[in-house]
Amino acid sequence: MLPRAALDVDSAVAQVRPVVEAVAHQGLPAVLDATRRFDGVEATGVRVPAEAIAAAEAGLDDAVRDALRESIRRARLVHADQRRTDVTTRVVPGGTVTERFVPVGRVGLYVPGGLAVYPSSVVMNVVPAQEAGVPSLAVASPPQKEFGGLPHPTILAACALLGVDEVYAVGGAQAIAVFAYGLAEAGLSGSEGAAGPVEPVDVVTGPGNIWVTAAKRLLRGVIGIDSEAGTTEIAVLADDTADPVHVAADLISQAEHDPAAASVLVTASTALADAVDAEVVRQVAVTKHVERVQAALSGPQSGIVLVDDLEQGLRVVDAYAAEHLEIQTADARAVAARVRNAGAIFVGAWSPVSLGDYCAGSNHVLPTGGCARHSSGLSVQTFLRGIHVVEYTEEALREVADHVTTLADAEDLPAHGAAVRARFGSRPEVATAGGPSQAGSPK
Structure with a gap:
């Protein structure tokens, strides 16, 4: 009975399979064909030239540069503390097992394009991979017609600030296929010339639309993936202590991402529900992306769920397993501690999801569609493998x-x-x- 997007990933897998197989067997020509059909961009290659990345950073607005640097600084603080140290257990005299944490050798980091620009997703993908010690990483983001077939310059600038110089102008399922299978020749995006091969990766991470999600599901096993991080969603568990202005603003903030975004309020207070309804109408009327927001809030994936009490509300949000869950109740910290299923939890009135999207220090690449029941958000752990090293003496054996x-x-x-x-x-x-x-x- 909970509001859910009617996303059929299995059907999407069937639709992206020909694209993925074409990339696997035909290489760059198949990628360029998909780019022409899906992005409307005529290209001769996909590797973003180094000078384009440098120019994007040089032309970045100073305020945006400062904000990105602060976002990077805070993300590094949090993700540096997630590093793992080797642990050796002495099972018996002469017999030990060591769990050694080793980063994967190469990762592909996907940054969505489309309706919005996501330099923040560059930060959220790159920082944990770097803090894990991954020696080789590449970023892919969809080409934009208005920028000469390159990814958005703010995305390129974020790559430059993070020291990433391997960037590809390719999006959708074809980007995931490029990461999985590599390319014998990449070609330069936006100009003539050779760029050498694209080496396959071990792990692909990053959010995306249903086609990206479907490609990740199809290729899981060929590559490791973080989770099926699809179109965004927010759930707010609130009682009559919550401010309806805050709740409405937070629901709208996630609806702004995409017409398929999900915004759900769970409350036992009919007074709050009515007040939020009225406040949503008022705030939507003055928001920039009004059509997109209205489509998201009026879709089957969004709504207000009335419950009998807070206990039932907790059961509901655990069943929903939101990507982002806000707790706006009395004693919010204690309530949040009882939640089992969520990608990330935002506690109290002063911890909105927007903070986590940019500058909380947490990661915003999170599982969606109920996958938070079994999957975690992106972290340093995503890029590490635990290897057991067994060493026994003759007597111990x-x-x-x-x-x-x-x-x-x-x-x-x-x-x-x-x-x-x-x-x-x-x-x-x-x-x-x-x-x-x-x-x-x-x-």
Whole structure:
């Protein structure tokens, strides 16, 4: 009964499969064909020239530069504290297991285009990858006709501020396919010339529309992915202590992203619900993207859910598993501590989602569509793999050998036990059609 977008990712997978397969088999020509069809851009290559990135940074508005630098600084503070250290456990004398955290070798970071410009998503993708120690990273963002087939200059400027020089003007499912399969030749975007190959990546992260989400689902296994981070959503759990002006403004802020964005209020207060309804009408009338906001707020994915009490409200927001969840109640911190399912939780009247989008220090690449029940937001952990390093001495192995062989026999995997016994002078017997063979046994 909860408001949900009618997104059929499985159907979208079927639609993007030909695009992905074309990129896998045909390379750059297939990418350029998709760029022409979906972005309306005629291009001869996809690699953004280094001089275009430098020019975008040089032409950046000073106030925007300062804001991006502050966003980067705060994101680094939070993500630096997420670094993991190796942990060694002494299981028995002479026997240790170490969990070693190793960054993936190469990542592809997707930054959406379309209805808005998202330099903040450059920050949110790049900073945790850098803090994890990833040695090679590339950014892809859709080409824009009005900027000569390059990504938006503010996105390029954000890349420059972060020291990223490998940027591709490619969007949608074809961008995810390029990351997954690489290209033998990239070509330069916006100019003639060669740019060398695009190497495949190990992990792709970043939000996007349903086509990006579908491509990530289709290619999961070829690449690792962060989560299915699709069109944005906000849920607000509020009681009669909440200010309807704040609640309405926050619902509208996420509706501004996309006509398919979801804005949901959960409350036991009919008075608050009525006041928010009235305030939404007033604020929408004066917002810039009024048609987009109205489409999002009037769609099946948005609405007000009336509950009996706060306890039921908590059950509802846990079932909804919002990308962004605001708690605007009395004792908001205690209420927030009881939430199990959310991409990120914003506590109290002074922690709006907009803060998290830019300058809280948290990450705004978060799971959507209920995926917060099983997935986390982007973090340093996304780019790390835990590798168990096992080291036992002869005596430590001898001490547990009988248990290993017993369990191997219980699973009918006798060669497993033989691999242990062989270390203590017992040669494995080789079975033949006539029975056990003595070939290779000690004389």
